[in-house]
Amino acid sequence: GDSVTQMEGPVTLSEEAFLTINCTYTATGYPSLFWYVQYPGEGLQLLLKATKADDKGSNKGFEATYRKETTSFHLEKGSVQVSDSAVYFCALADSWGKFQFGAGTQVVVTP
Amino acid sequence: GAGVSQSPRYKVAKRGQDVALRCDPISGHVSLFWYQQALGQGPEFLTYFQNEAQLDKSGLPSDRFFAERPEGSVSTLKIQRTQQEDSAVYLCASSAELGRSYEQYFGPGTRLTVT
Numbered sequence: 001g002d003s004v005t006q007m008e009g010p011v012t013l014s015e016e017a018f019l020t021i022n023c024t025y026t027a028t029g030y031p032s033l034f035w036y037v038q039y040p041g042e043g044l045q046l047l048l049k050a051t052k053a054d055d056k057g058s059n060k061g062f063e064a065t066y067r068k069e070t071t072s073f074h075l076e077k078g079s080v081q082v083s084d085s086a087v088y089f090c091a092l093a094d095s096w097g098k099f100q101f102g103a104g105t106q107v108v109v110t111p
Numbered sequence: 112g113a114g115v116s117q118s119p120r121y122k123v124a125k126r127g128q129d130v131a132l133r134c135d136p137i138s139g140h141v142s143l144f145w146y147q148q149a150l151g152q153g154p155e156f157l158t159y160f161q162n163e164a165q166l167d168k169s170g171l172p173s174d175r176f177f178a179e180r181p182e183g184s185v186s187t188l189k190i191q192r193t194q195q196e197d198s199a200v201y202l203c204a205s206s207a208e209l210g211r212s213y214e215q216y217f218g219p220g221t222r223l224t225v226t
Contacts, residue, residue: 032212097213
């Protein structure tokens, strides 16, 4: 079956550091890929998405590129802020829109 | 506009009790999904609906779990004879249509604690 693997946390960074969260997937067919974010005390929110190979999703300074050859969708941000502290979830959607989530990566940004 | 709402936000049940969790999706959204999220884990798929039709219930852990969406809008997830392993956050999500390109909008979740 489909699955998503993302790097374990917590990832602790200083403000203005570069952030990368690795995400790889296995899937039959051609899934769409998503990053969701969960801020403390809040619900899951869509951060960005890509629906086909080589697409780049971007939002709020975050980027991720759908790499079919490496089955990856790594999340990056060039300069993190304290407000980026959250849990980040990588997910794929199959042709029916059924989501498979990774386990989540907690990011802690210190001033 | 209004997002996905869930009630109650917190529920404490004694082992063996039945519980009912409600989800109000975004108005007009065709698809509705239920997930179970254990502490420190990602959401795990339970079931989903397209309008009132339940298309996939393969993720329901046991026959104690039952979901319905009789009029294609509000949905209820019912857990009978709750067990301690049912303790988790139950998330509801809706999307405008069914398909891989459509993002899901999540509610705040119901945190169920079984004592």
